Amino acid sequence: xxxxxxxxxxxxxxxxxxxxxxxxxxxxxxxxxxxxxxxxxxxxxxxxxxxxxxxxxxxxxxxxxxxxxxxxxxxxxxxxxxxxxxxxxxxxxxxxxxxxxxxxxxxxxxxxxxxxxxxxxxxxxxxxxxxxxxxxxxxxxxxxxxxxxxxxxxxxxxxxxxxxxxxxxxxxxxxxxxxxxxxxxxxxxxxxxxxxxxxxxxxxxxxxxxxxxxxxxxxxxxxxxxxxxxxxxxxxxxxxxxxxxxxxxxxxxxxxxxxxxxxxxxxxxxxxxxxxxxxxxxxxxxxxxxxxxxxxxxxxxxxxxxxxxxxxxxxxxxxxxxxxxxxxxxxxxxxxxxxxxxxxxxxxxxxxxxxxxxxxxxxxxxxxxxxxxxxxxxxxxxxxxxxxxxxxxxxxxxxxxxxxxxxxxxxxxxxxxxxxxxxxxxxxxxxxxxxxxxxxxxxxxxxxxxxxxxxxxxxxxxxxxxxxxxxxxxxxxxxxxxxxxxxxxxxxxxxxxxxxxxxxxxxxxxxxxxxxxxxxxxxxxxxxxxxxxxxxxxxxxxxxxxxxxxxxxxxxxxxxxxxxxxxxxxxxxxxxxxxxxxxxxxxxxxxxxxxxxxxxxxxxxxxxxxxxxxxxxxxxxxxxxxxxxxxxxxxxxxxxxxxxxxxxxxxxxxxxxxxxxxxxxxxxxxxxxxxxxxxxxxxxxxxxxxxxxxxxxxxxxxxx
Numbered sequence: 084x085x086x087x088x089x090x091x092x093x094x095x096x097x098x099x100x101x102x103x104x105x106x107x108x109x110x111x112x113x114x115x116x117x118x119x120x121x122x123x124x125x126x127x128x129x130x131x132x133x134x135x136x137x138x139x140x141x142x143x144x145x146x147x148x149x150x151x152x153x154x155x156x157x158x159x160x161x162x163x164x165x166x167x168x169x170x171x172x173x174x175x176x177x178x179x180x181x182x183x184x185x186x187x188x189x190x191x192x193x194x195x196x197x198x199x200x201x202x203x204x205x206x207x208x209x210x211x212x213x214x215x216x217x218x219x220x221x222x223x224x225x226x227x228x229x230x231x232x233x234x235x236x237x238x239x240x241x242x243x244x245x246x247x248x249x250x251x252x253x254x255x256x257x258x259x260x261x262x263x264x265x266x267x268x269x270x271x272x273x274x275x276x277x278x279x280x281x282x283x284x285x286x287x288x289x290x291x292x293x294x295x296x297x298x299x300x301x302x303x304x305x306x307x308x309x310x311x312x313x314x315x316x317x318x319x320x321x322x323x324x325x326x327x328x329x330x331x332x333x334x335x336x337x338x339x340x341x342x343x344x345x346x347x348x349x350x351x352x353x354x355x356x357x358x359x360x361x362x363x364x365x366x367x368x369x370x371x372x373x374x375x376x377x378x379x380x381x382x383x384x385x386x387x388x389x390x391x392x393x394x395x396x397x398x399x400x401x402x403x404x405x406x407x408x409x410x411x412x413x414x415x416x417x418x419x420x421x422x423x424x425x426x427x428x429x430x431x432x433x434x435x436x437x438x439x440x441x442x443x444x445x446x447x448x449x450x451x452x453x454x455x456x457x458x459x460x461x462x463x464x465x466x467x468x469x470x471x472x473x474x475x476x477x478x479x480x481x482x483x484x485x486x487x488x489x490x491x492x493x494x495x496x497x498x499x500x501x502x503x504x505x506x507x508x509x510x511x512x513x514x515x516x517x518x519x520x521x522x523x524x525x526x527x528x529x530x531x532x533x534x535x536x537x538x539x540x541x542x543x544x545x546x547x548x549x550x551x552x553x554x555x556x557x558x559x560x561x562x563x564x565x566x567x568x569x570x571x572x573x574x575x576x577x578x579x580x581x582x583x584x585x586x587x588x589x590x591x592x593x594x595x596x597x598x599x600x601x602x603x604x605x606x607x608x609x610x611x612x613x614x615x616x617x618x619x620x621x622x623x624x625x626x627x628x629x630x631x632x633x634x635x636x637x638x639x640x641x642x643x644x645x646x647x648x649x650x651x652x653x654x655x656x657x658x659x660x661x662x663x664x665x666x667x668x669x670x671x672x673x674x675x676x677x678x679x680x681x682x683x684x685x686x687x688x689x690x691x692x693x694x695x696x697x698x699x700x701x702x703x704x705x706x707x708x709x710x711x712x713x714x715x716x717x718x719x720x721x722x723x724x725x726x727x728x729x730x731x732x733x734x735x736x737x738x739x740x741x742x743x744x745x746x747x748x749x750x751x752x753x754x755x756x757x758x759x760x761x762x763x764x765x766x767x768x769x770x771x772x773x774x775x776x777x778x779x780x781x782x783x784x785x786x787x
Contacts, residue, residue, distance in 0.1 A: 139179060145189055146182035149225070150309040154178065159223060165215045173212070180205055181216040188226040191697040192314050195227050195237050199764050200699060203722050203753070222646060224262060224639030228311065230413040231318040233693050234265070236770045242269035245649050248438050248445050249273070250426050251453035253281025254301075254631055255619040257414035258638030259451050264418070266646050271447070273424040273440060275588050279415040282455065282589055283631060285408035288532070288577045289492045295530030296406035297490040299581050300592075301631045302522065302534075307398035310632045311639070315410050316403060323401040324527045326503045379484070379539050402503075402527045407631070425588075426454075430467040431615040449615055449648075451641055453634075456483045456608070456622035457590030470612070477607035481622060482597030485542040485584045489518070489535040489557050491575040496531040497565065498523060507560055517541035518560045535560075546584045554578050593629040594622040609637070614648045617641045668757060670772055675703050677775075680728060684739040685746075687728050692774045696726040700771065701764065704743060704754060719754035721746070722764060 143153045151157065156165065156174065165181075166174045183205065188196040198217045205213055220226045227234065244267040249256045252274035260270045278284075284300040303326065307313045316323055403409060428439035429450055438445040454464065459478045470478075498505070503523050509515050516539035524532040535557050537545045545553065554575075562572045583592045596602065602625045609623035619637040627633030678686035679700070689700030699722050706717040727750055734742055746752055761768070 139182070142179075142182040142186040145186040148308055149185060149189065151182065151185065153182075160219060163219055163223075165219050166212075176209060177212045177216060180209060180212045181220065184213075184216055184220055185225065188220075191695060192229065193231045193233055193318050194693065194695060194698055195231075195234050195770075197699075197767055199767055200722065222266075223643050224311075224636070227265075228258075228262065228639060229315050229318045230261075230410075230416075233690070236692075236773045238265050239267045242267050244268045244646070245449065246270075246447040247449045247451055247645060248436065248447040249451045249453065250429070250438065251281060251620070252276075252279040252415060252418075252420050252422075253453055253455075253620070254283060254411070254414070254634040255621070255623075255638040255641075256281075256451070256453040257411070257418065258635045259453070259619055259642045260418050260420075260638075261414060262639055262642035263645065266642065268645070268649075269447075270419060271445065272418055272420040273426060273438065273445065274420055274422050275425040277422050279420065280408065280411040281453075282583070282592065283407050283411055285406035285411070286490065286579060288490060288579060289530055290576075293492065293494065293530050293576060295492050295524055295528040295532035296408065297492075297524055297528055297532050297534055297579070298402075298407060299488055299490060299579065300583070301407065302402065304401045304403065304632070305630055307401060310398070311635050312410060312632050313401075315413065319409060319413055321409055322404040323399075324404055324503070325399040325401055326522070327400075379543075402522075402524070404527045406528065426464055428465045428467060429616065431613060432468075433613070433615075436615050449617065449645055451617045451619060451645070453619045453638070455589045455591065455620065456481060456594050458588065461590055463587075466616075474607055474610065474612075477600075477604040480597065480600040481604045481608070482595040482600065483591040483622070484593070484595055485538075485546070486592040487537040487542045487545045487581045487583060489537070489553055489581075490579045491533050491535070491554075491557070492577045493531045493533065493575050494573050496523075496525045497570055497572055498533065500525070507564060514541055515539065517545075518557050533561075543584065545580075546582055550578070550580045553580055595629065609640075611641075611644060611648075617645060668761065671757070671761065671768055674701070674768065674771060674775075678703075680732065682732075682739070682742070685731070685742060687723075688771055689725060689728075690771050690774050694725070696729070697724055699724050699767065700728070701760070701767065702728065702746070704746075719756060720760040720764070721752045721754050722767065723750065723752055727752075 147153055154175075156169070156178070160181075161169065166177050168174070180201075184196070184201055187201065187204075198213065201213050201217060202210070217226075227237070242264065246269040247263055249260045249263075249270060249272045252260075252272050256272055256274075257279060260272050263270050280300075282300040284298070285296050286299050287294055287296050289295055304310060304312050304316075304323065307323070313323070424440045424443075426438055426440050428437075429452065430437040430439070431450060436447050436450045438447075438450060452464075456478065458464065460483060469475075498521075503526060504521065505523075506520050507518060509517060509519060517537055518535040519538065520536045522534045522536070524530075524534060558572065558574070565572050583589055594605075596604075605623060605625035605628055609618055609625075611617045619634075619641040621628055621630060621634040621637065624633045624637045624640075627636060674688045675686050677688075679689050679691075680687040684705045686703045686705075687700060690698055701720055702723050704719045704721075706719070723746075730750075731742055731745060734745060737745075747754065
């Protein structure tokens with residue numbers, strides 16, 4: 084029988100108060116993290132009850148911000164069997180540990196979080212929960228993911244888990260490839276284009292004197308709460324520019340009729356938008372809906388067009404300063420990608436897989452297919468054996484629509500420095516989606532650039548219209564807006580028109596739920612076949628379709644699935660990402676022969692690849708047992724951060740005994756012997772040792 088909540092106690096804290104989602108404030112998260120995680124190296128059990136309650140509640144809020152329910156398990160956690168029995172004390176304890184791990188990593192996403200660090204802050208009584216929570220978070224892409232250069236020492240040099248061919252170097256393919264490499268797989272990415280990114284495409288326009296980076300494909304990071312792309316931006320120290328978004332949410336009723344039919348019926352029924360100006364405004368909102376779904380309202384399911392709304396990420400919508408290419412390039416860096424390889428045939432069976440591209444054949448254990456839904460609809464790739472009817476039917480039912488753009492670089496910012504987006508009404512309903520919205524890129528792109536959006540039926544007509552005609556229309560629109568205000572709209576320096584619908588490597592922009600379809604079809608597209616053929620991409624995620632972060636998350640999801648298959652079970656894998664061959668006492672001694680900081684009895688070593696104050700290292704405390712026998716010394720160790728080492732140094736001329744008391748009493752760190760440190764901190768010792776290899780650096784040893 085489940086234990087009543089009132090009788091459950093946490094592993095290191097009293098019962099947590101349930102926090103409400105509506106009270107959550109994303110803007111306060113960084114301050115909360117700095118305040119409560121920065122000093123988390125003190126042993127939890129030694130803290131006062133009030134402090135523990137506050138810290139637990141804070142960590143729960145941070146976990147909530149990245150998508151975890153405060154007092155429940157995710158469905159994925161239940162399937163992974165993270166606890167032996169659902170409900171009751173163990174589940175509550177697990178949730179506390181899980182939230183703590185999530186909060187610890189989110190405090191500095193540039194650093195790899197070690198399980199050893201969690202052991203330093205959670206009682207050994209809960210070792211099984213530490214392993215369960217850490218492994219689930221690690222292997223399902225909730226921690227230690229991304230593009231931080233400091234992750235390199237944790238990626239195995241030689242993959243021995245198996246081999247995977249990833250088809251497509253878009254966000255899904257790049258995310259999966261990086262994750263699979265970290266899991267110990269051999270990976271090869273085949274990309275038909277001459278660049279990475281797929282439908283995320285930043286184009287630089289202009290010349291030496293005036294240029295800008297504009298987004299011709301995916302552009303806006305939609306909601307920062309729990310968004311992995313926000314994590315990548317933090318790892319690369321890329322500023323985010325908040326933009327305004329207008330969205331009119333309208334409900335539908337039936338599965339067999341379109342959203343457009345419902346809205347028109349309601350408009351007539353309630354007598355709205357009768358005069359010309361009201362109708363123009365109504366049409367603008369309809370065009371915005373068509374933009375959000377990359378489809379005409381006449382094609383969108385009235386019942387399920389907004390089925391992903393419950394999973395929508397909250398927070399600000401943002402542009403990435405300098406363009407999304409910065410994320411794409413960072414994800415692609417170091418990956419084995421072969422460009423210009425269009426896949427003709429995919430063969431999958433019990434003995435492995437083959438990918439045929441022209442006259443070349445690539446063999447592997449598994450395939451991850453990340454091509455756009457438009458390519459699957461066109462049957463551009465031959466599958467042997469053919470895809471199941473269930474999957475083919477889902478491919479046909481889902482919609483794959485269009486959003487086109489006109490990117491323009493002007494001599495100056497004539498629209499005003501304070502605008503990042505503005506809309507425009509069209510005279511006729513049939514043209515409602517033509518240049519209905521403009522994004523201003525001058526604050527993030529490096530130059531005075533505007534991007535005009537074309538949605539719905541207008542986006543389809545756009546495909547077969549001459550660029551010169553399109554430029555004439557958009558300039559007429561802009562001059563109609565600014566001319567009456569006395570503002571001169573100059574001719575652009577350079578213009579680019581997209582053609583995503585006729586692009587043979589995409590055949591459209593992004594997916595939507597068409598009439599006759601539902602969110603279930605996204606799940607069907609995500610289903611793997613024979614544990615050999617896997618699928619990722621924005622059209623395979625029911626929760627986050629038609630988004631850049633949805634594509635990225637689907638790549639992490641499939642990397643985890645592939646690892647689970649290879650490990651031969653469907654629960655949480657328990658093998659470490661990197662297989663350490665074992666750390667000897669000689670390696671440990673060698674580190675402290677060249678300490679980064681040394682005092683009379685204390686020596687400190689840190690990872691030379693980072694100067695971050697939150698990064699952790701080791702301290703060794705030497706006790707002289709016999710003054711006339713220097714070899715007979717007791718040596719104890721502990722993990723501490725650079726910030727804590729800095730505080731120790733600030734004690735100045737204090738005695739070694741005072742510093743030791745500060746280390747153990749004030750900072751609450753636990754000293755351990757040589758065998759214990761080799762056992763529990765072997766990963767950290769290996770990382771520091773490997774980071775030192777081949778690096779020539781100046782060490783300042785402070786003698787006090």
